Amino acid sequence: MKVTEMLVSHHAMLRSVFKEVERAMGEAETTEVIVSLAKVVEGLIRDHAEAESNMLFAPLDSLLLEKGQFQQFYTKHEEYLDMLERVGRPPPGRDARSLLSVAITALQRHFDVEEQVVIPLAEKTFEPESLEKLGEAWLHRDTDLVTLAAR
Numbered sequence: 001m002k003v004t005e006m007l008v009s010h011h012a013m014l015r016s017v018f019k020e021v022e023r024a025m026g027e028a029e030t031t032e033v034i035v036s037l038a039k040v041v042e043g044l045i046r047d048h049a050e051a052e053s054n055m056l057f058a059p060l061d062s063l064l065l066e067k068g069q070f071q072q073f074y075t076k077h078e079e080y081l082d083m084l085e086r087v088g089r090p091p092p093g094r095d096a097r098s099l100l101s102v103a104i105t106a107l108q109r110h111f112d113v114e115e116q117v118v119i120p121l122a123e124k125t126f127e128p129e130s131l132e133k134l135g136e137a138w139l140h141r142d143t144d145l146v147t148l149a150a151r
Protein backbone atom coordinates (compact mmCIF):
# COMPACT_ATOMS: atom_id res chain seq x y z
CA MET A 1 0.00 0.00 0.00
CA LYS A 2 1.28 3.47 -0.88
CA VAL A 3 2.02 5.89 1.95
CA THR A 4 -0.62 8.24 0.53
CA GLU A 5 -3.18 5.43 0.73
CA MET A 6 -2.11 4.76 4.33
CA LEU A 7 -2.81 8.43 5.13
CA VAL A 8 -6.29 8.22 3.60
CA SER A 9 -7.05 4.93 5.34
CA HIS A 10 -5.95 6.27 8.75
CA HIS A 11 -8.11 9.34 8.24
CA ALA A 12 -11.09 7.13 7.26
CA MET A 13 -10.64 5.01 10.40
CA LEU A 14 -10.44 8.15 12.56
CA ARG A 15 -13.52 9.66 10.89
CA SER A 16 -15.50 6.54 11.76
CA VAL A 17 -14.24 6.72 15.37
CA PHE A 18 -15.39 10.38 15.46
CA LYS A 19 -18.84 9.30 14.31
CA GLU A 20 -19.05 6.80 17.18
CA VAL A 21 -17.70 9.36 19.65
CA GLU A 22 -20.33 11.90 18.54
CA ARG A 23 -23.04 9.26 18.97
CA ALA A 24 -21.72 8.38 22.45
CA MET A 25 -21.56 12.11 23.34
CA GLY A 26 -25.26 12.37 22.51
CA GLU A 27 -26.01 9.65 25.04
CA ALA A 28 -23.50 10.72 27.71
CA GLU A 29 -25.09 11.87 30.93
CA THR A 30 -21.99 13.06 32.79
CA THR A 31 -18.97 15.23 32.09
CA GLU A 32 -16.74 12.30 33.11
CA VAL A 33 -17.96 10.32 30.10
CA ILE A 34 -17.20 13.26 27.77
CA VAL A 35 -13.73 13.59 29.32
CA SER A 36 -13.08 9.86 28.75
CA LEU A 37 -14.16 10.16 25.12
CA ALA A 38 -11.83 13.15 24.68
CA LYS A 39 -8.95 11.08 26.11
CA VAL A 40 -9.59 8.30 23.59
CA VAL A 41 -9.59 10.82 20.73
CA GLU A 42 -6.46 12.50 22.11
CA GLY A 43 -4.57 9.18 22.23
CA LEU A 44 -5.53 8.30 18.68
CA ILE A 45 -4.63 11.74 17.33
CA ARG A 46 -1.29 11.79 19.16
CA ASP A 47 -0.39 8.48 17.56
CA HIS A 48 -1.68 9.45 14.12
CA ALA A 49 0.20 12.77 14.17
CA GLU A 50 3.43 10.99 15.10
CA ALA A 51 2.96 8.39 12.37
CA GLU A 52 2.18 10.82 9.56
CA SER A 53 4.99 13.17 10.62
CA ASN A 54 7.63 10.40 10.67
CA MET A 55 6.38 8.26 7.79
CA LEU A 56 5.30 10.95 5.35
CA PHE A 57 5.88 14.62 6.18
CA ALA A 58 9.53 14.36 7.27
CA PRO A 59 10.66 12.14 4.34
CA LEU A 60 8.79 14.42 1.92
CA ASP A 61 10.20 17.58 3.47
CA SER A 62 13.74 16.22 3.08
CA LEU A 63 13.25 16.10 -0.72
CA LEU A 64 11.58 19.46 -1.20
CA LEU A 65 13.56 22.55 -2.11
CA GLU A 66 11.23 24.78 -0.16
CA LYS A 67 11.57 23.52 3.42
CA GLY A 68 9.15 23.92 6.28
CA GLN A 69 5.92 23.43 4.32
CA PHE A 70 4.60 21.08 7.00
CA GLN A 71 5.09 23.45 9.90
CA GLN A 72 1.42 24.52 9.68
CA PHE A 73 0.37 20.88 10.23
CA TYR A 74 2.71 20.39 13.21
CA THR A 75 1.38 23.60 14.77
CA LYS A 76 -2.20 22.41 14.21
CA HIS A 77 -1.45 19.04 15.84
CA GLU A 78 -0.29 20.84 19.00
CA GLU A 79 -3.36 23.08 18.89
CA TYR A 80 -5.83 20.17 18.58
CA LEU A 81 -4.11 18.08 21.26
CA ASP A 82 -4.30 21.08 23.56
CA MET A 83 -8.04 21.51 22.78
CA LEU A 84 -8.63 17.83 23.62
CA GLU A 85 -6.64 18.08 26.87
CA ARG A 86 -8.65 21.17 27.85
CA VAL A 87 -11.86 19.06 27.81
CA GLY A 88 -10.69 17.38 31.03
CA ARG A 89 -9.08 20.41 32.62
CA PRO A 90 -10.78 22.38 35.41
CA PRO A 91 -12.76 24.54 36.08
CA PRO A 92 -15.66 22.10 36.33
CA GLY A 93 -18.76 23.22 34.54
CA ARG A 94 -16.77 24.30 31.50
CA ASP A 95 -18.66 23.06 28.48
CA ALA A 96 -16.72 19.85 27.84
CA ARG A 97 -19.21 18.68 25.25
CA SER A 98 -18.87 21.70 23.00
CA LEU A 99 -15.06 21.77 23.38
CA LEU A 100 -14.88 18.17 22.17
CA SER A 101 -17.31 18.88 19.37
CA VAL A 102 -15.28 21.85 18.15
CA ALA A 103 -12.07 19.76 18.26
CA ILE A 104 -13.64 16.96 16.22
CA THR A 105 -14.93 19.38 13.57
CA ALA A 106 -11.52 21.07 13.35
CA LEU A 107 -9.75 17.70 13.03
CA GLN A 108 -11.97 16.63 10.15
CA ARG A 109 -11.19 19.85 8.31
CA HIS A 110 -7.48 19.29 9.04
CA PHE A 111 -7.67 15.81 7.45
CA ASP A 112 -9.27 17.30 4.31
CA VAL A 113 -6.52 19.91 4.00
CA GLU A 114 -3.76 17.33 4.55
CA GLU A 115 -5.20 15.11 1.84
CA GLN A 116 -5.61 18.01 -0.60
CA VAL A 117 -2.10 19.37 -0.01
CA VAL A 118 0.10 16.38 0.81
CA ILE A 119 -1.16 13.70 -1.58
CA PRO A 120 -0.50 15.62 -4.85
CA LEU A 121 2.85 16.84 -3.46
CA ALA A 122 3.92 13.30 -2.45
CA GLU A 123 2.86 11.80 -5.77
CA LYS A 124 4.79 14.46 -7.66
CA THR A 125 7.91 14.17 -5.48
CA PHE A 126 8.39 10.47 -4.67
CA GLU A 127 9.12 7.68 -7.12
CA PRO A 128 6.32 5.06 -7.09
CA GLU A 129 8.64 2.56 -5.30
CA SER A 130 9.31 5.08 -2.54
CA LEU A 131 5.58 5.64 -2.04
CA GLU A 132 5.21 1.87 -1.60
CA LYS A 133 8.26 1.56 0.70
CA LEU A 134 7.08 4.32 3.01
CA GLY A 135 3.60 2.80 3.04
CA GLU A 136 5.07 -0.57 4.06
CA ALA A 137 7.11 1.10 6.81
CA TRP A 138 3.96 2.80 8.15
CA LEU A 139 2.04 -0.49 8.03
CA HIS A 140 4.84 -2.26 9.94
CA ARG A 141 4.84 0.50 12.55
CA ASP A 142 1.11 -0.10 13.11
CA THR A 143 1.57 -3.88 13.25
CA ASP A 144 4.45 -3.54 15.73
CA LEU A 145 2.31 -1.32 17.98
CA VAL A 146 -0.52 -3.88 17.94
CA THR A 147 1.93 -6.68 18.79
CA LEU A 148 3.42 -4.65 21.64
CA ALA A 149 -0.04 -3.82 23.01
CA ALA A 150 -1.01 -7.51 22.95
CA ARG A 151 1.95 -8.52 25.15
Ligand SMILES: [Fe+2]
Nearest residue numbers: 049052073114
Ligand atom coordinates in the same frame (compact mmCIF):
# COMPACT_ATOMS: atom_id res chain seq x y z
FE1 LIG B 1 -2.27 15.85 10.82
Ligand SMILES: [Fe+2]
Nearest residue numbers: 048052111114
Ligand atom coordinates in the same frame (compact mmCIF):
# COMPACT_ATOMS: atom_id res chain seq x y z
FE1 LIG C 1 -3.53 13.29 9.34
